[in-house]
Amino acid sequence: MKRLFGSVRSRATLAATLVVAVALVAAGTAVLLSLRSNLIDQAGTAADRSARTVATHLAGGKTYEHLSLDDDDQPVQVVDERGRLVAATEDLERISGTGTDAVRPHAPTPTPTDGSGDEDADDAHDDASLEAGKIEEKTVFTDGSATIDQHSADYRFAAVRVETEKQGTLTVYAGAPLSAEQSAVRTALTVMLIGFPLLLAVVAVVTWLVTRRALHPVEGIRSEMAAITASEDLARRVPVPDTHDEVARLARTTNETLAALETSVERQRRFVADASHELRSPIASLRTQLEVGAAHPELLDVAGAVEDTVRLQRLATDLLLLARLDAGERPAAGSRLDLAALAREEAEGRTGVRVEAPEAVPVAGSRGQLERVLTNLLDNARRHARSTVTVTVRREGEWAVAGVADDGDGVPDGDRERIFERFVRLDDARSRDDGGAGLGLAIARDVAVRHGGTLTVRKAPEGGALFELRLPVP
Known part of the structure; x- marks a missing residue:
């Protein structure tokens, strides 16, 4: 594993893939949240419209039994101010998320009559339909579920309050199904789960190939440097790519360094050879004089031996100073x-x-x-x-x-x-x-x-x- 991610190409591929993965996850999350929010808002708008339609009928004077609540897709409840269910969608079997979980309306209180018969009841109904109620502007939204005719689903419920003259304050709960929202979110999530890995694979492959192509000249420089090190041939040079990027500048700088190193080594070799040659003469002369003096003391040239020694000392001093200068010795600052x-x-x-x-x-x-x-x-x-x-x-x-x-x-x-x-x-x-x-x-x-x-x-x-x-x- 360490060797696998030890190359620049592997690290670049991994980094690019991780960056794209983070960006895709962030963008996908934002898209899903935005999609879900928009669809929930649409469901809320539909539920609010249904609740206000029923509230308008109630405000217009319709009684519970005259309401038409037979929509199989949208559950509706009408609750009085005491919390009793007074009207509900037909075939409603279960509901949650509203003011009450009751599904069967409470029996309405009989309307008092004066014995005038059906004609009087019809007249009273006509009079009630002329009465006007008040619908509140505020809508309260909740989420819940309901079962209608053995079909269960999640819903967005809207609660609208309406004040009537004869029936008091009522609350209308109407729901809009969230099936479209759930289906769209599931589809988008499935597409992302399938598409994101494929996209990441494409990014990884493209990055691997691009970095391989970009780093190919670097590998050429490395292999040539390894060959130069093995052969100790400083006259060789690394290949310079036909580009104007950092790799080309690296190759040119490397060649300049090799040229300077070649010059320095050649200078050092020449210096050693010349120094050896220059040292040989005074040492040989001094040795000859000492050997002659040892065999024939009367022939010893003391002045010549001292002169050769002084010359040898001066040469040694010069060589030492040159060595210090070649080592980069600089004068002390501040003197x-x-x-x-x-x-x-x-x-x-x-x-x-x-x-x-x-x-x-x-x-x-x-x-x-x-x-x-x-x-x-x-x-x-x-x-x-x-x-x-x-x-x-x-x-x-x-x-x-x-x-x-x-x-x-x-x-x-x-x-x-x-x-x-x-x-x-x-x-x-x-x-x-x-x-x-x-x-x-x-x-x-x-x-x-x-x-x-x-x-x-x-x-x-x-x-x-x-x-x-x-x-x-x-």
């Missing part, structure tokens, strides 16, 4: 310093270096890392300068700008980005001792980027190279 003062400190004691920093320029970041940037730029410029290195520090809007220019040969246009790659040395003929390992500019750019800035190179006014460091002003 502020003066870039102009820092440039003057780094240039102090260096021959041929001129600093132009007329005012303080604040920046935020790691003092040690920014010192390392300026040191690397000054070392690089001094290595290639003919005579002079110029350092300028200024503020341009929201940026602090430090420029290091030399009067050397400059950097060719095609190499202005390549020199920031690790272990890259443009002058392959120069010695490793003079040229370094090719990590200085790479470290300088990585530190600038970690501080939210940039490091670029262009042609200096003196004709050499101008390295420009830009950092945001806090």
Whole structure:
């Protein structure tokens, strides 16, 4: 069960089916209640009409025995003010829900006569029919049942009061059958019980197919990612569907992530290979000198061994800093310093270096890392300068700008980005001792980027190279 509903397709199908089911139940309930209410109101209207017809006859002066109450479908009762049944529908066998459950009228009290005979009785009847009574506007409705000529049914009863001159206050109960309402409700309920499951099945199947089609590209992405993981081939890419929806954006983002990961892994491999190569030379040189010194102490080159050790230490420090930068290390927030003062400190004691920093320029970041940037730029410029290195520090809007220019040969246009790659040395003929390992500019750019800035190179006014460091002003 857990596995069955563990997929997005299953959960979407279940959710859609449940939502439609709740909506159908709510709508079906509302329809049934509305239908039942309307049909009951219609039955009440029919019962009220029948009761008022009888009440009109009574108000017009008709006596009980002259009422026509022989409708087999509508039971009628006439009750006097003492609660006695004085008239009822013929063949009425049982009734409930009215003022009385009696079905046989109470014998009427004989009308006093003065011996004038039938002619006088007819005259009295004619006089009574001219008398007018009063019918109340209010109708009271109740529900009940009745049996007429051995046929039982439920009814909607209407009770109407009428005041007469000779017979007093009477209450007329008339019923209208609820069979139409019950039949309609049963039919509608049957249709719903049969139709709703079929409709829910259609919704579930359609949702399953639609979600399957919508998620098919996602399955393609997943399977390709699984294949990439198994093969460890980061050059592969996931298929991008020919749509403009979230799945297509997911595929494009996944490919961008794979490309960045491939670049990072390739960079890491190249870094390890270059680091191994760079470390091999000073270690081999140092080992050779120590082995020679062990065999022939008088031939030990102590100065050369110390130089190789220092070089090895610097290389190890550079590699450690690069590893920390690659791990995402960022400068501590809130640390502020003066870039102009820092440039003057780094240039102090260096021959041929001129600093132009007329005012303080604040920046935020790691003092040690920014010192390392300026040191690397000054070392690089001094290595290639003919005579002079110029350092300028200024503020341009929201940026602090430090420029290091030399009067050397400059950097060719095609190499202005390549020199920031690790272990890259443009002058392959120069010695490793003079040229370094090719990590200085790479470290300088990585530190600038970690501080939210940039490091670029262009042609200096003196004709050499101008390295420009830009950092945001806090």
